[in-house]
Amino acid sequence: MTPTARRAMHALHRADIYAGFSPLRPLDLQGWNGRHPALARVVAEVRPQLAIDVGVWKGESAATLAQAMRAARPDSALIAVDTFLGSPEHWNPDRPDRIMDSLGLTHGWPGLYWQFLSNVAHLGLQDMVVPLPQTSENAAVILRRAGFRPDLVHVDAAHEYEPVLRDIRLFWDLLRPGGLLIGDDHPWPGVKQAVAEFATATGLTPEIEEPKWIFRKPA
Numbered sequence: 026m027t028p029t030a031r032r033a034m035h036a037l038h039r040a041d042i043y044a045g046f047s048p049l050r051p052l053d054l055q056g057w058n059g060r061h062p063a064l065a066r067v068v069a070e071v072r073p074q075l076a077i078d079v080g081v082w083k084g085e086s087a088a089t090l091a092q093a094m095r096a097a098r099p100d101s102a103l104i105a106v107d108t109f110l111g112s113p114e115h116w117n118p119d120r121p122d123r124i125m126d127s128l129g130l131t132h133g134w135p136g137l138y139w140q141f142l143s144n145v146a147h148l149g150l151q152d153m154v155v156p157l158p159q160t161s162e163n164a165a166v167i168l169r170r171a172g173f174r175p176d177l178v179h180v181d182a183a184h185e186y187e188p189v190l191r192d193i194r195l196f197w198d199l200l201r202p203g204g205l206l207i208g209d210d211h212p213w214p215g216v217k218q219a220v221a222e223f224a225t226a227t228g229l230t231p232e233i234e235e236p237k238w239i240f241r242k243p244a
């Protein structure tokens with residue numbers, strides 16, 4: 026485990042959560058925009074020691090970030106925040122694409138965490154990915170209390186206006202000065218509104234690389 030991951034694992038779990046774990050499910054990285062080139066590019070630019078992925082689903086964006094981070098800075102770690110319960114758009118049995126099947130429900134409870142953890146193990150990323158199975162709101166409190174100041178944050182959890190704006194504000198506060206916040210799904214009306222409102226409030230201009238959006242925190 027990288028030194029940064031060891032510190033995060035200890036601070037958040039007081040145990041190696043991978044100890045004794047073997048993948049329970051085959052590799053399945055179905056997701057959305059998790060391989061977008063902006064992710065690896067911002068990692069190469071920032072060379073983060075610590076990054077946080079907020080909203081990881083099965084782990085595609087987390088894997089892209091972690092693999093780029095390993096290449097840029099071998100001592101780095103990624104904290105992966107998710108309830109692993111899915112979002113309102115996933116809990117929709119009427120969707121023709123049957124996305125609800127992807128939740129992997131067992132007696133009504135999603136299996137996303139086990140898929141995520143299995144994927145991390147299949148990809149050999151246990152040494153740098155530290156899951157935090159929490160709401161983004163609680164995670165921000167937990168991470169602040171533990172003293173984390175990430176260099177990079179990727180926000181891709183809820184897509185409704187209020188929770189997106191809340192996530193941007195919470196993780197912007199956590200981000201170290203000079204750090205970079207990147208988010209997904211700018212075309213969603215709630216995301217677009219939250220990004221625009223945050224830009225107005227801070228006087229910052231977001232870089233839009235659809236569907237990604239980027240804010241750089243002044244040093």
Ligand SMILES: C[S@@+](CC[C@H](N)C(=O)[O-])C[C@H]1O[C@@H](n2cnc3c(N)ncnc32)[C@H](O)[C@@H]1O
Pocket residue numbers: 055056057058059079080081082083084085086087106107108109110111112159160161162181182183188
């Ligand atoms: C669009 S998916 C993330 C996709 C992922 N980044 C990828 O690469 O495919 C959104 C995720 O955010 C999580 N989520 C939604 N609201 C959340 C919240 N308030 N706190 C934590 N996770 C949340 C859901 O469980 C879901 O896994």
